[in-house]
Amino acid sequence: MSAAMVSADVVLLDSVLLGPLEIRTDTVITFPAGLPGFVTLRRFALVETQRDDLVWLQSVDDAGLTFLLADPFALVPGFEVELPAADLAALGGADANQALLVLTVVQLDGGLPTAANLQSPVVIDRERRVGRQVVLPDSRYGMHHPIAIG
Numbered sequence: 001m002s003a004a005m006v007s008a009d010v011v012l013l014d015s016v017l018l019g020p021l022e023i024r025t026d027t028v029i030t031f032p033a034g035l036p037g038f039v040t041l042r043r044f045a046l047v048e049t050q051r052d053d054l055v056w057l058q059s060v061d062d063a064g065l066t067f068l069l070a071d072p073f074a075l076v077p078g079f080e081v082e083l084p085a086a087d088l089a090a091l092g093g094a095d096a097n098q099a100l101l102v103l104t105v106v107q108l109d110g111g112l113p114t115a116a117n118l119q120s121p122v123v124i125d126r127e128r129r130v131g132r133q134v135v136l137p138d139s140r141y142g143m144h145h146p147i148a149i150g
Helices: 085-090
Strands: 010-015 019-024 043-048 054-059 066-070 100-107 113-116 122-125 130-133
Touching: 019 043, 054 100
Parallel strands: none
Antiparallel strands: 010 019, 043 054, 054 066, 066 100, 100 113, 100 122, 122 130
C-alpha cells in the first residue's frame, strides 16, 4: 500500500488507521536511516490529533504503518534529555532546542496506550524536515515507561 500523487504538492494516502489523508509534500519528514524495524520506510507525515501532547506519525510509503507519538515533557514529569552530538549531526546539525522531541507510545496488554519509549525518542528537525530515532545512553529511562493518557 502506498501513496498516490494527486499533484506535485499533495499526496493522497488511505491510511489503514486514520483513513483518507491529503499530505502536502512540503511537510513530509524524511528518516534517512528509517526507523528501527522499518529501515526501508523513510517518508513520514505528522498528523494532528485532538490533543496538543499527541501526534500521529504516518508512513507515506506504507498506509498500514502509523505510530502514536507523545510530548515527553507533558506526559512524563521531570523528563530531561541531552541528545548525543552525533545524533544531532546526523540530522544535519540540528539545534537541540529547535528540534521536536517525541516518544513512541505503545499498548501493553491490549488496552489504551499505556507506555512510552523514553530510551529511544524520535527527534525531528522541523526546519529541514529530517528525523531520526535516537537511543539515549541515559539508563534512567526505559522502553516501556508507564504513562497515563486519559
